[in-house]
Amino acid sequence: MSAAASRTTTDLPEPSLPDPDLLKVLRTMALARAVDERCMNLQRQGRLGFYVPLEGQEAAQVGCAWALQPGDWVCPAYRELAVALTRGVPLRDILNQLYGNSADLSKGRQMPNHYGFRQHRFLSASSPIGTQIIHAVGLAYASRYKGEKVVAVPFFGDGATSSNDFHSGMNFAGVYKAPVVFFCQNNQWAISLPREKQTHSSTLAIKANAYGFPGVQVDGNDFHAVYRAVKEARARAVAGEGPTLIEAVTYRMGPHSTSDDPRRYRTPQELATWKARDPIERLKSELLARGVFSEAQFESLQEELRSMVQKEVQEVEKMGPPAATSLFDDVWASLSPNLEEERKEFEELLREGVIRP
Ligand SMILES: Cc1ncc(C[n+]2csc(CCOP(=O)(O)OP(=O)(O)O)c2C)c(N)n1
Numbered sequence: 001m002s003a004a005a006s007r008t009t010t011d012l013p014e015p016s017l018p019d020p021d022l023l024k025v026l027r028t029m030a031l032a033r034a035v036d037e038r039c040m041n042l043q044r045q046g047r048l049g050f051y052v053p054l055e056g057q058e059a060a061q062v063g064c065a066w067a068l069q070p071g072d073w074v075c076p077a078y079r080e081l082a083v084a085l086t087r088g089v090p091l092r093d094i095l096n097q098l099y100g101n102s103a104d105l106s107k108g109r110q111m112p113n114h115y116g117f118r119q120h121r122f123l124s125a126s127s128p129i130g131t132q133i134i135h136a137v138g139l140a141y142a143s144r145y146k147g148e149k150v151v152a153v154p155f156f157g158d159g160a161t162s163s164n165d166f167h168s169g170m171n172f173a174g175v176y177k178a179p180v181v182f183f184c185q186n187n188q189w190a191i192s193l194p195r196e197k198q199t200h201s202s203t204l205a206i207k208a209n210a211y212g213f214p215g216v217q218v219d220g221n222d223f224h225a226v227y228r229a230v231k232e233a234r235a236r237a238v239a240g241e242g243p244t245l246i247e248a249v250t251y252r253m254g255p256h257s258t259s260d261d262p263r264r265y266r267t268p269q270e271l272a273t274w275k276a277r278d279p280i281e282r283l284k285s286e287l288l289a290r291g292v293f294s295e296a297q298f299e300s301l302q303e304e305l306r307s308m309v310q311k312e313v314q315e316v317e318k319m320g321p322p323a324a325t326s327l328f329d330d331v332w333a334s335l336s337p338n339l340e341e342e343r344k345e346f347e348e349l350l351r352e353g354v355i356r357p
Pocket residue numbers: 077079127128129156157158159160161187189190191252256
């Protein structure tokens with residue numbers, strides 16, 4: 001029996017938000033899970049090229065994003081689907097990018113799963129580990145210079161705390177009190193490298209001490225704990241009191257990406273221990289225990305979300321690839337004569353079928 005299921009109503013956590021909001025939170029977490037399941041299957045069926053799952057990290061991601069404001073900057077790594085959904089990014093836009101089709105906002109030019117959404121202040125995913133940390137620090141510093149009351153949040157993993165950019169970003173933000181909320185999802189693994197081989201520090205949060213600002217470790221599978229910690233860190237940052245490092249202790253229940261097999265490096269027992277702490281089950285059982293929600297309502301919510309995702313995928317799969325000639329777009333304001341010539345030649349080869357779009 002999971003820890004959440006064995007709780008009694010008397011030791012339920014103090015809710016961080018009113019019940020109608022918590023139902024929206026649960027819905028967002030369940031939506032992320034439904035998208036995750038579907039995309040893993042689509043990749044296994046050869047319909048999607050690549051996917052990076054977040055299963056197990058829903059409370060950490062939704063908890064953090066829920067505490068932010070629309071003007072705040074989100075600087076993701078590559079696993080932040082639930083952050084994008086909480087920011088209000090339409091699922092259609094995410095799926096179009098995964099497929100790299102003609103409706104993809106990045107025009108099929110980015111690696112799948114490496115989306116960015118300008119209007120949501122959600123930067124393009126950073127694949128090189130840790131680079132988004134310094135981007136966030138720069139954005140935060142510049143925003144304060146411009147008089148904006150916003151924060152920037154780099155999302156990164158336990159592995160990224162060993163990167164040069166983690167040190168540079170934390171140091172600069174500490175010295176200049178940049179309004180940054182450093183959000184580390186310690187999911188216990190950096191691909192096949194376990195947390196205990198990543199660093200000899202007792203926690204990741206403790207690393208903030210070296211840079212002169214607070215570091216907080218929270219239960220990353222507890223929505224309320226994450227939400228409260230980020231809300232407080234955000235308030236400190238916009239009040240000019242400087243950055244905070246938050247370590248959300250969680251677990252990646254799936255593979256690192258569709259390209260690896262975690263059974264090669266971790267035990268079934270470890271996975272079972274963390275599955276019993278499933279963040280969605282945890283919030284759900286709390287709402288059930290308080291009588292806000294019934295098991296039957298949760299099941300119909302899951303049905304509804306799964307069929308909505310299914311319909312979205314059907315629509316997205318109807319779209320063709322981006323036009324092949326679009327590779328000449330967006331680099332120059334106008335094409336030089338030699339590029340004009342190359343483009344004509346390219347169109348000719350397309351017409352003759354020598355090159356296939
Ligand atoms: C600079 C750099 N080194 C190595 C890699 C290969 N790599 C991709 S993901 C990853 C692990 C990152 O682990 P963590 O920061 O814990 O994030 P998680 O994937 O667990 O979310 C590594 C080493 C990379 N992308 N960039």
